[in-house]
Amino acid sequence: MLPPLLFDDRQAVALTVALQVAATTDGGVGQDAERALHTVRQVLPARLRHRVDALGVTAVQRPTSRPAAPVDGDVLLAVSAAAHAREVLRFDYDGGDRPARRAEPHHVVTWDGRWYLVAWDLDRADWRTFRLDRMRLRTPNGPRFAPRPLPGGEVARFVTGTFRGSGDAAGQWPCRGTVILDLPAATVARYTREGLVEEFGVDRCRLTLGSWSWPSLAAAVARYDADIHVVGPDELADAFARLARRFTRAARVRRTDG
Structure with a gap:
């Protein structure tokens, strides 16, 4: 027992x-x-x-035009472990009789409610994103590898550019910043459409978002109702300070009028 x-x-x-x-x-x-x-x-x-x-909680997910396919938890753990250990993955992709793919796994990320692997495709000699729900892993893993530099210098820039149809995310949003949230990545990913969510330790995640202005970006991050650490840039931190002053004035006026 x-x-x-x-x-x-x-x-x-x-x-x-x-x-x-x-x-x-x-x-x-x-x-x-x-x-x-x-x-x-x-x-x-x-x-x-x-x-x-006595607790009875049912999560009602918002409707989407393309519901996310479920990801096997074992696949998620195995791919994440290979990325951490820098071991080549071998896997079948999208079924069919095609030869197994070989890729150097670099990052596991979420985008629009789906899990993706960002990896260097050894057979095509190029960067690719693979949906985890379409991967069928083969064992054992391949040899260890030295990590390659991502296009654009960071995974957020690469993934954003990939899913917006360009090889570079620069110029897509006038303002773009990164924060650390005291919330699990799986929780934040359910409510994040065009942002990039990465695991960052236990019950924390790294979130990269874009918007049309720095105050609107700060407000978008604040809606997650969690403690925030600004990674950068400084303009985002300044926007949080401006919003804090604005909200403080609004609360003061409300107390005076009440």
């Missing part, structure tokens, strides 16, 4: 809600989250078990 977990009430509620949300959303980890939720419930102390049993 598993020993009880040492959770306080808030941690138990947060974990239960997160697993319930994951179990009712697309993305390929729903069944795993449901099993994890069952396991966690078994090892909770009786007092907390009664409290979390």
Whole structure:
């Protein structure tokens, strides 16, 4: 029998809600989250078990013109591990009888609710993006490799340019910045259309967005309702400061009028 977990009430509620949300959303980890939720419930102390049993959360996803296909959790972990270890991946792509692809995995990212691998295609000698839900991995992995410099110098620029039909994202948005959010990448990705979301440690992510002005970009980031660390540029940090002063004045006027 598993020993009880040492959770306080808030941690138990947060974990239960997160697993319930994951179990009712697309993305390929729903069944795993449901099993994890069952396991966690078994090892909770009786007092907390009664409290979390009263929770019932269903995530309603906004409609899209092209629902994202689920991604196998094992594939996601295996591809991420290969990118971290700098090991060549071999995989079948989009089915069919074509030879296995060989690629140097560099980054696993999300775009418009889908998971992608940014990789150097060894057979085509060029950079490519591969949808993880279309990959069928072969084992074992290939040899280790030295990472190559990405076009544009960063993964956000490359991916943005790729999905907007150009090889370079420069000039697509007048203002473009990067922040670190204290939210999991999977959570932010569900509400991010044209931004680039990358995992950045436990329950944190790196978000790159573009907009028509620096204040509008700062406001777009603020809507995630999480602690924010501005990576750059300085114009984005200045825009947050301007918005903070503006919001403070608005709150002061509201208290005076009330």
